[in-house]
Amino acid sequence: MAKEKKVEQITDMEQDFAQWYTDVCKKAELIAYSGVKGVFVYRPYGYAIWENIQAILDKMFKQSGHENVYMPMLIPESLLQREKDHVEGFAPECGWVTIGGSEELEERLCIRPTSETLFCDHFKDIVHSWRDLPVKYNQWCSVLRWEKTSRPFLRHREFLWQEGHTLHATKEEAIAETEAQLECYADFCENYLAMPVIRGVKTDKEKFAGAERTYAIECMMHDRKALQAGTSHYFGDGFARAFDIHFTDRNNQQAVPFETSWGLSTRLIGGIIMTHGDNNGLVLPPKVAPIQCVVLPIAQHKPGVLDKAAEVRDRLAKAGFRVKMDDSEQSPGWKFAEYEMKGVPVRLELGPKDIAENQCVLVRRDNGEKVVAPLDRLEPILEKTLQDVHDGLFARAKKNLDEHTYAATSLEEAKALQAEHGGFIKTMWCGDEACELRMKEEAGMSSRCIPFQQEHLGDVCPICGKPAKTMIYWGVAY
Amino acid sequence: MAKEKKVEQITDMEQDFAQWYTDVCKKAELIAYSGVKGVFVYRPYGYAIWENIQAILDKMFKQSGHENVYMPMLIPESLLQREKDHVEGFAPECGWVTIGGSEELEERLCIRPTSETLFCDHFKDIVHSWRDLPVKYNQWCSVLRWEKTSRPFLRHREFLWQEGHTLHATKEEAIAETEAQLECYADFCENYLAMPVIRGVKTDKEKFAGAERTYAIECMMHDRKALQAGTSHYFGDGFARAFDIHFTDRNNQQAVPFETSWGLSTRLIGGIIMTHGDNNGLVLPPKVAPIQCVVLPIAQHKPGVLDKAAEVRDRLAKAGFRVKMDDSEQSPGWKFAEYEMKGVPVRLELGPKDIAENQCVLVRRDNGEKVVAPLDRLEPILEKTLQDVHDGLFARAKKNLDEHTYAATSLEEAKALQAEHGGFIKTMWCGDEACELRMKEEAGMSSRCIPFQQEHLGDVCPICGKPAKTMIYWGVAY
Numbered sequence: 001m002a003k004e005k006k007v008e009q010i011t012d013m014e015q016d017f018a019q020w021y022t023d024v025c026k027k028a029e030l031i032a033y034s035g036v037k038g039v040f041v042y043r044p045y046g047y048a049i050w051e052n053i054q055a056i057l058d059k060m061f062k063q064s065g066h067e068n069v070y071m072p073m074l075i076p077e078s079l080l081q082r083e084k085d086h087v088e089g090f091a092p093e094c095g096w097v098t099i100g101g102s103e104e105l106e107e108r109l110c111i112r113p114t115s116e117t118l119f120c121d122h123f124k125d126i127v128h129s130w131r132d133l134p135v136k137y138n139q140w141c142s143v144l145r146w147e148k149t150s151r152p153f154l155r156h157r158e159f160l161w162q163e164g165h166t167l168h169a170t171k172e173e174a175i176a177e178t179e180a181q182l183e184c185y186a187d188f189c190e191n192y193l194a195m196p197v198i199r200g201v202k203t204d205k206e207k208f209a210g211a212e213r214t215y216a217i218e219c220m221m222h223d224r225k226a227l228q229a230g231t232s233h234y235f236g237d238g239f240a241r242a243f244d245i246h247f248t249d250r251n252n253q254q255a256v257p258f259e260t261s262w263g264l265s266t267r268l269i270g271g272i273i274m275t276h277g278d279n280n281g282l283v284l285p286p287k288v289a290p291i292q293c294v295v296l297p298i299a300q301h302k303p304g305v306l307d308k309a310a311e312v313r314d315r316l317a318k319a320g321f322r323v324k325m326d327d328s329e330q331s332p333g334w335k336f337a338e339y340e341m342k343g344v345p346v347r348l349e350l351g352p353k354d355i356a357e358n359q360c361v362l363v364r365r366d367n368g369e370k371v372v373a374p375l376d377r378l379e380p381i382l383e384k385t386l387q388d389v390h391d392g393l394f395a396r397a398k399k400n401l402d403e404h405t406y407a408a409t410s411l412e413e414a415k416a417l418q419a420e421h422g423g424f425i426k427t428m429w430c431g432d433e434a435c436e437l438r439m440k441e442e443a444g445m446s447s448r449c450i451p452f453q454q455e456h457l458g459d460v461c462p463i464c465g466k467p468a469k470t471m472i473y474w475g476v477a478y
Numbered sequence: 479m480a481k482e483k484k485v486e487q488i489t490d491m492e493q494d495f496a497q498w499y500t501d502v503c504k505k506a507e508l509i510a511y512s513g514v515k516g517v518f519v520y521r522p523y524g525y526a527i528w529e530n531i532q533a534i535l536d537k538m539f540k541q542s543g544h545e546n547v548y549m550p551m552l553i554p555e556s557l558l559q560r561e562k563d564h565v566e567g568f569a570p571e572c573g574w575v576t577i578g579g580s581e582e583l584e585e586r587l588c589i590r591p592t593s594e595t596l597f598c599d600h601f602k603d604i605v606h607s608w609r610d611l612p613v614k615y616n617q618w619c620s621v622l623r624w625e626k627t628s629r630p631f632l633r634h635r636e637f638l639w640q641e642g643h644t645l646h647a648t649k650e651e652a653i654a655e656t657e658a659q660l661e662c663y664a665d666f667c668e669n670y671l672a673m674p675v676i677r678g679v680k681t682d683k684e685k686f687a688g689a690e691r692t693y694a695i696e697c698m699m700h701d702r703k704a705l706q707a708g709t710s711h712y713f714g715d716g717f718a719r720a721f722d723i724h725f726t727d728r729n730n731q732q733a734v735p736f737e738t739s740w741g742l743s744t745r746l747i748g749g750i751i752m753t754h755g756d757n758n759g760l761v762l763p764p765k766v767a768p769i770q771c772v773v774l775p776i777a778q779h780k781p782g783v784l785d786k787a788a789e790v791r792d793r794l795a796k797a798g799f800r801v802k803m804d805d806s807e808q809s810p811g812w813k814f815a816e817y818e819m820k821g822v823p824v825r826l827e828l829g830p831k832d833i834a835e836n837q838c839v840l841v842r843r844d845n846g847e848k849v850v851a852p853l854d855r856l857e858p859i860l861e862k863t864l865q866d867v868h869d870g871l872f873a874r875a876k877k878n879l880d881e882h883t884y885a886a887t888s889l890e891e892a893k894a895l896q897a898e899h900g901g902f903i904k905t906m907w908c909g910d911e912a913c914e915l916r917m918k919e920e921a922g923m924s925s926r927c928i929p930f931q932q933e934h935l936g937d938v939c940p941i942c943g944k945p946a947k948t949m950i951y952w953g954v955a956y
Binding site for chain 2: 041047070094095097108109118137146
């Protein structure tokens with residue numbers, strides 16, 4: 001006889017959010033530590049979430065005319081140094097290859113922390129005429145940044161991401177691309193991950209090294225801290241000039257193209273955990289859940305139960321749901337806890353009584369609500385229940401975001417609101433970095449973004465008293 | 479007016495096969511050179527072939543119960559050294575990271591040349607009981623091997639591949655897995671890439687560093703050289719012992735599991751080029767072709783032609799074909815040459831006369847054959863034509879393989895056959911490495927594999943005259 005497995009407990013999030021987070025990452029079998037500090041193993045269940053994210057985004061990118069490529073993982077130091085701001089931002093956190101085979105290299109090579117320099121070096125060779133533009137490329141790969149601290153999904157020395165790199169004949173077209181890709185990310189977060197976002201522009205202090213302008217989407221986690229979920233950068237023609245990229249325009253004149261890049265990484269999985277999870281473990285948005293519905297036969301030793309459960313599983317799989325049946329010898333109680341920990345959006349219970357009545361019971365992971373489903377109409381009911389879970393998760397996260405976004409008109413007020421409630425504090429801002437630094441120093445908050453959706457909260461910057469230029473969001477960020 | 483683009487010529491394969499190959503790689507826009515020696519850029523058209531290969535194999539792997547994971551790209555030197563044969567085989571061609579951020583590392587890290595050591599280090603933590611077995615993992619990633627020479631797709635310092643790693647309770651199960659995955663590769667090559675293969679076992683000299691036994695599939699290229707297209711390794715319990723992987727078996731006894739790994743890489747794209755290509759460029763097997771059918775409107779300035787062509791394109795896309803329409807200003811002649819160079823399996827021509835007769839013309843890339851297709855029945859006819867291209871490619875490659883596989887009963891004969899015809903030479907073999915070395919030295923051929931399908935060609939090894947153990951294939955390999 002198999003011994004009953006123990007259901008492992010996790011720390012309550014109210015007691016220790018950071019420990020709760022680590023517990024979920026480990027107990028839901030998303031990730032494991034590796035032999036190299038700060039580098040993690042993406043386990044099958046965690047990687048499957050990423051595969052679903054990839055499949056959706058990849059389709060979106062291709063529909064908007066982007067093509068996938070694969071660039072080298074190694075960047076010669078001289079290439080990295082070509083754009084001044086870029087190298088200053090990234091060189092301090094590179095991993096360097098200095099030996100190849102048994103020989104010391106003449107020039108050391110860094111493992112890509114991001115690939116702007118590699119794309120530019122290639123663009124120089126393939127772009128000659130206006131007919132070659134736009135170039136709209138994307139790459140799925142891992143990158144390396146030698147961070148001092150690490151946390152599963154949120155901060156790895158090596159992490160998986162996608163990076164889009166595009167080149168355009170005009171500034172307007174490049175800016176439109178940058179904004180369109182930010183909107184693509186926002187759409188994806190809201191409509192696939194059930195994560196409401198704030199769309200906006202980063203301050204100069206927080207923008208990407210080498211960018212003229214960085215757009216970002218910002219999410220609020222359950223502990224009311226901010227997570228930057230995706231960024232899109234407009235480079236102007238700075239990189240193109242640094243890398244000697246030219247083209248002959250329609251008037252037969254030499255011209256320099258305009259560039260963008262945009263990226264989204266596995267840190268988003270950390271965002272999913274911290275947005276939707278609860279004290280029973282992970283809660284996955286149905287559209288990226290590796291298992292959307294787990295079929296649990298009840299009293300499975302009774303005649304006909306397992307056959308019927310298998311029939312239901314096969315029906316659902318055929319209808320395109322991601323479904324799994326667990327007919328192991330573990331108790332129903334253990335199984336309930338296990339699939340709650342794994343965040344499966346819907347549990348389907350099917351016992352002898354249900355079979356007699358030609359029905360089953362669907363249990364929602366987000367709120368425990370039970371839906372009795374006649375087997376004749378199971379597919380549309382499951383479809384709707386999954387959408388309800390998505391909607392429920394989005395509504396709860398939106399409520400958290402709305403309820404914990406506060407307006408402040410003085411530095412003292414901002415400080416007090418953050419100390420008491422956490423969340424996002426919105427204020428007016430003069431645009432000076434000095435005020436950003438002061439907010440960081442006194443209230444512990446960094447600027448999150450200058451939102452597209454502006455409000456008029458006053459005429460002056462509450463930090464320095466000078467005339468305000470914009471409204472800005474502040475928060476404590478991951 | 480747009481200037482007519484020039485159709486670029488490529489070298490004839492009969493004149494210089496190596497130059498023909500490089501020309502195709504460049505002119506079909508599959509690959510580009512990068513700033514690091516031996517490292518290449520996978521361009522959109524080349525990468526799209528790999529994406530199609532990935533999609534098919536990934537589905538096969540998952541159907542046979544494998545799960546994807548992602549392991550770190552960096553291996554601490556001490557970890558790589560754990561298995562003696564393995565480190566001897568791979569350490570000489572590693573790239574080493576010695577600096578992280580601005581600090582010299584205490585222990586240098588190599589960029590994975592392959593990931594057995596990383597998987598083992600993880601298996602040790604996740605396998606405890608027979609219930610945890612089998613573990614059947616796969617990973618899609620890039621690996622680095624500091625090769626001295628390089629050729630597009632065939633030999634890169636960095637290349638893309640998949641590596642499967644599995645762990646089993648018994649030796650029998652592990653061997654069955656190794657063989658099943660080899661058969662999976664053979665099935666894929668023959669039925670998706672139209673590349674006939676020889677299935678067999680590598681000699682001890684040619685096996686993977688650390689393996690007890692390596693299985694391989696070998697293909698014959700158009701120039702009659704051999705290409706190893708995929709390998710599957712049985713490790714016994716050697717790695718498990720070296721990495722302290724244990725489990726409690728069904729009888730509650732401590733036991734050591736058995737391991738396998740298997741890999742297939744982008745070198746297969748090189749194999750596709752050299753198996754099917756011709757003097758007009760690339761010829762792609764339809765099942766992995768990024769564009770299966772290119773729609774070319776003829777006399778496109780005439781009223782109704784472009785609309786009808788777009789309608790046909792949309793219909794085919796909706797039916798699931800990978801289709802593209804080229805309505806650019808280039809001449810039909812230029813377009814014909816362009817899509818021949820790119821190896822598009824079927825060209826669809828549609829002009830005013832065709833439209834009047836409610837038909838179009840399909841032209842096969844493999845043999846130039848024209849098929850007149852009534853538009854009413856276009857989808858099934860295109861489907862069949864694509865299958866015909868696949869079958870035609872396979873038959874031609876099989877003929878090349880069969881006609882250039884020769885039996886020899888003496889070393890002199892083997893030498894003469896190779897010198898005169900190239901191809902595979904099959905002989906009996908005693909099993910001694912000395913004879914392998916001699917064949918290499920005198921006839922320039924390495925052992926390709928000991929095929930599953932054995933024939934009796936004699937009683938003695940033609941090299942040393944000692945009693946023969948098996949029949950073996952020899953060839954000059956990429």
